[in-house]
Amino acid sequence: QVQLVESGGGLVQPGGSLRLSCAASGLVDYYAIGWFRQAPGKEREGVSCITNTYGIKVYAESVKGRFTISRDNVENTVYLQMDGLKPADTAIYYCATASRATPRPLDPNDYDDWGQGTQVTVSS
Secondary structure (H helix, E strand, O other), rough: EEEEEEEEEEEEOOOOOOOEEEEEEEEEEEEOEEEEEEEOOOHHHHHHHHEEOOOOOEEEOOOOEEEEEEOOOOEEEEEEEOOOOOOOOHHHHEEEEEEEOOOOHHHOHHOEEEOOEEEEEEEE
């Protein structure tokens, strides 16, 4: 059984940084681990993902150049380094795993197992 636990959220001022962690257990075979976010009143959207086999990284246009995804295969942890944070980045951030290859790597509908989320608030 896959378990995903996010951590690292919090309150930060605009322009600040946070690093989110996604600790995974029970992984057997998966295509990618992704980060998603959902702001109040909005649909869940893909932020970034990293594929299992080749470590290919994909970013949403809104975070390119500001967010960096990485992984530690020994610790089974995926990180999301978020720099240059903006109020528009405020949301609950989730990590999730996709068990099958998908041509839409940032589509939350193609992901199967989800963590409980961690709140990120960007405000002065």
